[in-house]
Amino acid sequence: MSAALEITGLRKAYKGFALKDVSFTVPEGSIMGLVGPNGAGKTTIIKLILNLVRRQAGSVKVFGLDNLADEKAAKSRIGFVHETPALVEDVPLKSIASAAAPFYPKWDQRLFLSLMDEFGLNPGQKFKTLSHGMKMKFSLALALCHDADLLVLDEPTSGLDPVFRRELLERLSGVIQDVRKAVLFSTHITSDLERTADYITLVLDGAVVFSSPRDDVRDGWAVVKGGPEILDPSRRPLFRAVRESPYGIEALTSDVPSARMAFPSAVFDRASIEDIMIFLNPGAFHD
Amino acid sequence: MIKLIRKDLILHKKFVLGVGILYPLYLGFMGSRVDNLAMLPVLGGFLYAIVPLILFGREDKFKSEAFGLSLPVTRREYLRARFLLSWGLMFLMYAMGSLLMVAVPGARLAAATVFSPKMILLSLAFMAVYFGFLMPLFIRFGQVGMLVFIVALQLIGVLLMVFRSAVGVTTVKKLFRLIPDGVAAVQSSLGAVPAFLALLALLALLTYASFELSAAFLRRKEF
Amino acid sequence: MEYALEIRNLSKSYGDFRLKDVSFSLPRGYIMGLIGPNGAGKTTIIKLVLNLIRRDGGEIRALGFDNLADEVEIKSRIGFVHDTPFFYEHLTLANVRKTVAPFYRDWDDALFRRLADEFRLPLGKRFKKLSRGTKMKFALAVALSHKADLLILDEPTSGLDPVFRRELLQKLSAFIQDEGKSVLFSTHITSDLERIADFITFIRGGEIVFSSPRDQILGAWAVVKGGPELLAAEHRALFKGHRQGAYGVQALTAAAGEVHRRFGRDAVVETATLEEIMFYMTKGNGHA
Numbered sequence: 007m008s009a010a011l012e013i014t015g016l017r018k019a020y021k022g023f024a025l026k027d028v029s030f031t032v033p034e035g036s037i038m039g040l041v042g043p044n045g046a047g048k049t050t051i052i053k054l055i056l057n058l059v060r061r062q063a064g065s066v067k068v069f070g071l072d073n074l075a076d077e078k079a080a081k082s083r084i085g086f087v088h089e090t091p092a093l094v095e096d097v098p099l100k101s102i103a104s105a106a107a108p109f110y111p112k113w114d115q116r117l118f119l120s121l122m123d124e125f126g127l128n129p130g131q132k133f134k135t136l137s138h139g140m141k142m143k144f145s146l147a148l149a150l151c152h153d154a155d156l157l158v159l160d161e162p163t164s165g166l167d168p169v170f171r172r173e174l175l176e177r178l179s180g181v182i183q184d185v186r187k188a189v190l191f192s193t194h195i196t197s198d199l200e201r202t203a204d205y206i207t208l209v210l211d212g213a214v215v216f217s218s219p220r221d222d223v224r225d226g227w228a229v230v231k232g233g234p235e236i237l238d239p240s241r242r243p244l245f246r247a248v249r250e251s252p253y254g255i256e257a258l259t260s261d262v263p264s265a266r267m268a269f270p271s272a273v274f275d276r277a278s279i280e281d282i283m284i285f286l287n288p289g290a291f292h293d
Numbered sequence: 294m295i296k297l298i299r300k301d302l303i304l305h306k307k308f309v310l311g312v313g314i315l316y317p318l319y320l321g322f323m324g325s326r327v328d329n330l331a332m333l334p335v336l337g338g339f340l341y342a343i344v345p346l347i348l349f350g351r352e353d354k355f356k357s358e359a360f361g362l363s364l365p366v367t368r369r370e371y372l373r374a375r376f377l378l379s380w381g382l383m384f385l386m387y388a389m390g391s392l393l394m395v396a397v398p399g400a401r402l403a404a405a406t407v408f409s410p411k412m413i414l415l416s417l418a419f420m421a422v423y424f425g426f427l428m429p430l431f432i433r434f435g436q437v438g439m440l441v442f443i444v445a446l447q448l449i450g451v452l453l454m455v456f457r458s459a460v461g462v463t464t465v466k467k468l469f470r471l472i473p474d475g476v477a478a479v480q481s482s483l484g485a486v487p488a489f490l491a492l493l494a495l496l497a498l499l500t501y502a503s504f505e506l507s508a509a510f511l512r513r514k515e516f
Numbered sequence: 517m518e519y520a521l522e523i524r525n526l527s528k529s530y531g532d533f534r535l536k537d538v539s540f541s542l543p544r545g546y547i548m549g550l551i552g553p554n555g556a557g558k559t560t561i562i563k564l565v566l567n568l569i570r571r572d573g574g575e576i577r578a579l580g581f582d583n584l585a586d587e588v589e590i591k592s593r594i595g596f597v598h599d600t601p602f603f604y605e606h607l608t609l610a611n612v613r614k615t616v617a618p619f620y621r622d623w624d625d626a627l628f629r630r631l632a633d634e635f636r637l638p639l640g641k642r643f644k645k646l647s648r649g650t651k652m653k654f655a656l657a658v659a660l661s662h663k664a665d666l667l668i669l670d671e672p673t674s675g676l677d678p679v680f681r682r683e684l685l686q687k688l689s690a691f692i693q694d695e696g697k698s699v700l701f702s703t704h705i706t707s708d709l710e711r712i713a714d715f716i717t718f719i720r721g722g723e724i725v726f727s728s729p730r731d732q733i734l735g736a737w738a739v740v741k742g743g744p745e746l747l748a749a750e751h752r753a754l755f756k757g758h759r760q761g762a763y764g765v766q767a768l769t770a771a772a773g774e775v776h777r778r779f780g781r782d783a784v785v786e787t788a789t790l791e792e793i794m795f796y797m798t799k800g801n802g803h804a
Binding site for chain 3: 042
């Protein structure tokens with residue numbers, strides 16, 4: 007299985023924030039969901055792929071092409087949607103499309119117009135008259151109509167209603183029916199992942215916590231509930247995080263078999279992505 | 294390259310048609326009312342050179358450059374297209390404005406003076422200096438930064454004028470003389486044609502340096 | 517029953533959009549979620565309540581007052597939080613507080629300080645320097661501090677991560693319970709509503725589809741998965757929309773018992789999420 011996107015040892019530091027050796031791979035024919043709290047570094051990773059910000063170390067390969075050395079070739083295979091789509095505002099959507107079209111040899115004008123129609127967008131409308139959701143839809147129409155091999159979408163479902171979201175996710179699943187294509191998208195809506203993603207990458211405070219097949223995440227992490235015995239320091243390495251609640255002690259493990267052996271009488275619940283995020287990043291609300 | 298220029302022309306069509314035509318018409322008409330030959334290169338050059346920068350400033354304002362750079366282009370290509378577009382625009386506006394300056398009834402300057410090789414070359418030289426100087430500043434600091442810089446330069450000019458008496462009028466005058474004197478010296482020693490060629494080469498070098506500096510700034514810029 | 521918000525036969529048309537005879541009411545002390553596709557009319561309803569746009573017909577009573585006749589009274593008792601909170605960008609939070617507080621008769625500074633502390637708001641920081649989540653917390657603190665009895669939140673959770681959303685909603689619902697406030701809350705993230713809303717109002721194409729207690733809705737609807745026989749003409753009346761996929765047919769029903777009686781083990785019946793209810797009712801191949 008070859009990689010549509012291969013990120014290795016990516017680093018980027020800002021004041022008060024740093025991406026720390028981020029590595030993950032999106033195989034061809036798959037959809038990867040990128041999740042993490044606001045400010046964890048998702049958008050920075052996506053911008054680094056498009057060379058919108060400068061990396062300090064590491065490499066990004068798009069179908070084997072280095073995104074800096076072969077920038078043009080790499081980017082011509084990417085369909086990109088920005089978190090907050092911004093375009094020249096006082097021109098009609100159709101002009102923006104005709105400015106972008108020549109850059110993509112496989113631009114399909116009929117597909118573009120049918121997407122516009124399906125998304126309820128009028129080609130004569132000016133960009134500035136659109137709501138955030140409509141800007142996102144327009145941006146998606148641009149990204150989807152040139153037969154891109156890799157779609158890189160930064161929160162494409164934010165501000166969109168559940169009906170559109172679901173149709174979009176179905177469309178993404180349709181894209182990877184062509185097994186040489188792949189999708190990377192970030193989201194805050196974890197039900198998006200459950201429906202579509204083959205792989206999930208969780209980023210926390212600039213570092214990758216895991217990047218694994220969705221089912222491995224579902225089965226590989228658990229919340230263990232029990233009494234004070236969980237706090238036993240010699241058993242602490244079994245857990246990624248421990249917290250005390252009014253109902254007892256809860257701990258997060260990514261080594262379910264060993265934890266079960268150590269605490270046969272404890273209650274094991276599957277950990278949702280949200281559970282994992284809360285355990286590993288408990289102070290998020292108060293930052 | 295063509296694709297990038299085409300993109301800018303589509304996205305800024307109204308601006309290019311509006312400002313690119315009305316503005317030189319206006320400047321040309323105003324120019325026809327003055328008889329100070331130096332105004333054409335010194336002031337006209339500046340007024341034309343800021344037009345492309347205002348055009349790019351629109352993208353700054355809309356924050357739409359991230360989109361432009363997400364297209365399959367390198368940053369150098371992106372910048373090269375901007376330089377070409379800028380020079381095309383400046384040249385067209387200059388040609389239109391200057392034609393109008395001499396064609397309007399009651400024009401103060403004769404066509405022969407305005408379109409003398411020396412005058413054309415001088416205008417190009419000032420445009421190249423203004424644009425070559427401002428473009429890297431614009432890329433590094435954005436439109437606001439560039440304007441702040443222009444205002445700062447004006448303040449320095451005003452201060453110079455205020456303190457002219459202190460420094461002594463002659464010193465300042467001498468300083469300003471250096472330019473035409475130097476040109477004259479080069480001209481007399483090389484002969485007119487080689488001197489022109491030397492100046493052209495100098496302008497090309499200046500534009501190249503400005504491009505490289507802009508490219509270095511753009512490479513570091515984050516969107 | 518006392519109502520925080522009563523909307524009767526509200527209508528408004530502009531361009532090709534029409535809000536048609538919208539009526540629903542929110543009892544005091546409860547949280548209502550307002551859901552519907554983009555362009556369904558959620559924001560129009562909210563704007564009409566706040567009298568930001570003129571209605572063509574109907575009546576709106578908030579906290580017992582008519583929203584036009586007693587506009588000032590109402591505005592001082594409604595707290596509005598928008599999806600992109602806007603305050604003077606360059607001011608620090610402490611200064612924003614100083615500029616907005618005098619507008620509200622019942623501004624409670626002690627409460628504001630308590631909330632600022634609880635939300636850990638950096639009062640010395642400029643508004644524009646805050647993250648989206650912190651802006652939202654601040655907007656909420658301001659809305660709560662002027663003793664609003666009715667909070668209207670337009671997509672307060674959009675763009676925020678799940679952990680943050682969960683805590684924000686927990687804080688909100690705890691506050692509501694303590695103080696007997698009411699909330700009208702529009703969102704696209706329906707899973708948030710399943711957690712905290714007491715009532716759900718679903719609007720589509722300018723019309724109310726339903727406005728009912730959450731548990732009643734979630735109890736009433738189910739998704740049926742089965743073979744193509746589900747779509748036979750004699751069963752059509754059972755379903756409110758369906759999808760035909762590569763793996764069979766899925767349909768939404770309000771008659772799960774009857775479906776089970778007719779199809780037995782040939783159909784799997786599962787409780788429907790709000791997202792599924794919306795999806796089938798909007799895109800379910802024209803049963804609606």
